[in-house]
Amino acid sequence: MVKLKIKDVSFSYGSVKALENVSLTLKDGEILSVIGPNGSGKTTLLRCINGLLKAETGVVMVDDIDIRRLSRIEIAKLMGMVPQLEDRRFPITVFDAILVGRRPYMGWKPSLKDLEIVSEILESLGLKELALRSLSELSGGEFRKTLIARALAQEPKVLLLDEPTNHLDLKHQVEVLNLLRKQVRSKGLCAVMAMHDLNLAIRYSDKILMLNHGKVYAAGTLDIITQENIKTVYGVEVELFRDRHGRILVSPAS
Amino acid sequence: MRKKKLENLYESFTKKKAAFILFLICALTGLFFISLSLGSARLSLEEVYKAFFRGLLPVSPLSPNMDSMAYTIIWFLRLPRVLMAIVAGAALAVAGAVLQVILRNPLASPYTLGVASSAAFGAALSIILGAGIAGFRHLVFINLPAIVINAFCFSMLSAFIIFWLSRIKGATAGTMVLAGIAMMYLFSAATSLLQYFGTEEQVTAVVFWMFGDLGKADWSNLAIVTLTIVLVFxxxxxxxxxxxxxxxxxxxxxxxxxxxxxxxxxxxxLSALLTAVAVSFLGTIGFIGLLAPHITRMIIGGDHRFLLPTTCLIGSILLLGADTASRTILSPLVLPVGVLTSFLGVPLFIYLLLRGRREYW
Structure with a gap:
């Protein structure tokens, strides 16, 4: 079933076109990576999907509902967004930070259900031991997971992630993405993530969208990862290898 | 089973915070009675509480037939002052806590937005040029209300300039902090200019006005500050x-x-309003608005459900404690409370900063 459908979305900052006629569709349990060089419109696309930026043309539909007809709170119940890491952290506990994800659902006092949902997410993401620790004490990987947990607490249908592996070491990159994939598959969500690391994008995505100057240069399954496409979009000569499982690896040639 | 545990853990964690708030309320009440019994006039405890409770009785509470000296001292000098310390401390602390989170800046205090310097400018204008808002003219020194009105109007003016600038430029934390600092420099420069032209007495009056002093408290300004915090909080x-x-x-x-x-x-x-009301009546009382939220965060963390009420109480306790000390240390001389808040607040702050093993903010 099609969960997220984006058709002909365009956006410009003043006179600078940032996105032009971007379209994509995602089904339950699918992960799509948006790749492209810096300034190609990855973050702008995520913000347009979320409605934080109003797309000038085109529609974004979640479960066949046009998000333009929804309030911000209603959108928050459908989509969870994990922005890029913010460096300043407030001394708020991990539990409270995740509980914030219940804001669209609750009044002043969180209900028992809210607390249960948060506890469950903490368990399944292996953050239980950190529940009452302050965000300011967490490592980068733990903080990242907390932010994802917060987005999951919104009980969304769509997850939007802006470079979820940025600033993380290899272990945490893999950990965060594994966890993400598990959640997406088991809960039947779909995820759109902006990625810089092509190899991780290939490893964890079902679909790839390649942006170049705000336009879709190529989109589809992993087949679009070719030497020519990468050369045109990134301006870098690469060689493609296959590991012993037959998975593609991208390596700069020079 | 284990899942249940985590929620319970969290609930007992929040109950602990609620208990801490209760403890602070008790501490503040205790401090209230201690503070009421101390002062330059040597009243015995018995006189103090007799006078206090006599005034509380419903039978014509403020009737002049109870004009013993103790009664006058308690009900017209000490009580307004003590209550003002409580509400002004709370107002400044809340303003500080709110500004720190909306500006995402641990250095933000109620004065970051230039409220204090613009209030001082308003006061100086009225003291030196004798000019009030809307054409009032009053003599120097004598008419406190004109000074207060002027101070308040100018501090809100600077807040609205920041508001307007942020509307145009986008209300980000950075824009607001920079606009606030610009206002602060602008009004400080304007005050200096006025002082340059003022007579020696006028300049002294301006400097004295700027010292935070709870001695300016009376029932009417207490009512205004209380009403503001009751509405804003x-x-x-x-x-x-x-x-x-x-x-x-x-x-x-x-x-x-x-x-x-x-x-x-x-x-x-809203935080500018809280600060402006306090500053206009009392002058600049530093550090409460910066320290109280930090002390609160160190003790109970950054969940604003508990942070906001707790910071109110901590602010009240700090200001009331400082004011009580300022009245007693060199009694009968009363020190400016603004100085004492720093002398008392800073060591406490540093102690908490060093004691906490956790990385803070």
Whole structure:
């Protein structure tokens, strides 16, 4: 079933076109990576999907509902967004930070259900031991997971992630993405993530969208990862290898 | 089974915070009675509490037939002063806590937005040029209300300039802090200019005005400060989840449905209002608004549901404690409370900073 459908979305900052006629569709349990060089419109696309930026043309539909007809709170119940890491952290506990994800659902006092949902997410993401620790004490990987947990607490249908592996070491990159994939598959969500690391994008995505100057240069399954496409979009000569499982690896040639 | 445990853990964690608030209320009540019994006039404890409780009785509480000296001292000097310390401390602390979260800046205090310097300018204008807002003219020194009105109008003026600038440029934390600092310099320069032209007595009066002093408290200005905090506090407390969301970042808050610009602008105006009222009546009382929220965060953390009420109480306790000390240390001489707040608050702050093993803010 099609969960997220984006058709002909365009956006410009003043006179600078940032996105032009971007379209994509995602089904339950699918992960799509948006790749492209810096300034190609990855973050702008995520913000347009979320409605934080109003797309000038085109529609974004979640479960066949046009998000333009929804309030911000209603959108928050459908989509969870994990922005890029913010460096300043407030001394708020991990539990409270995740509980914030219940804001669209609750009044002043969180209900028992809210607390249960948060506890469950903490368990399944292996953050239980950190529940009452302050965000300011967490490592980068733990903080990242907390932010994802917060987005999951919104009980969304769509997850939007802006470079979820940025600033993380290899272990945490893999950990965060594994966890993400598990959640997406088991809960039947779909995820759109902006990625810089092509190899991780290939490893964890079902679909790839390649942006170049705000336009879709190529989109589809992993087949679009070719030497020519990468050369045109990134301006870098690469060689493609296959590991012993037959998975593609991208390596700069020079 | 284990899942249940985690929620219970969290609930007992929040209950602990509620208990701490209760403890602070008791501490504040205790301090209230201690403070009431201390002062330059040597009254015995018995006289103090007799006079206090006599005034509380419903039988014509403020009737002049009870004009014993103790009664006058308690009801017209000490009580307004003590209560003012409580409400002004709370007002400054809440303003500081709100500004720190909306500006995402641990250095933010109620004076970051230039409220104090613009209030001082308003006061100086009235003291030196004898000019009030809307053409009032009053003689120097004598007419306190004109000074107060002027101070208040100018501090709100600077808040509205920041509001307007942020509306144009986008209400980000950076824009607001920079606009606030610009206002601060502008009005300090304007005050210096006025002082340059003023006579020696006038300059002294301006400097004295700027010293925070709770001796200026009386029942009418106490009522105004109390009313302001009673109106503003429930509003900011209602927004506690929005503040929590904002402490995870602008983008996160927006994606959770928080109208970040609106929250920031209205919170800014409300905290400016709290600060302006306190500053206009009492002068600049430093550090409470910076320290109280930090002390609170160190002790109970950054959840605004508990942070906001607790910071109120901590602010009240700090200011009341400082004022009590300022009245007793060199009695009968009364030191400016603004100086004492720093002398008492800073060691406490540093102690907490060093003691906490956790990385803080």
């Amino acid at each position: 429930p509003v900011v407390l209602r927004w506690c989840w929005d503040y929590n969301a904002l402490s995870l970042g602008d983008e996160t808050a927006k994606s959770l449905g928080v109208n970040v610009e609106f929250l920031r602008l209205t919170s800014m105006i």
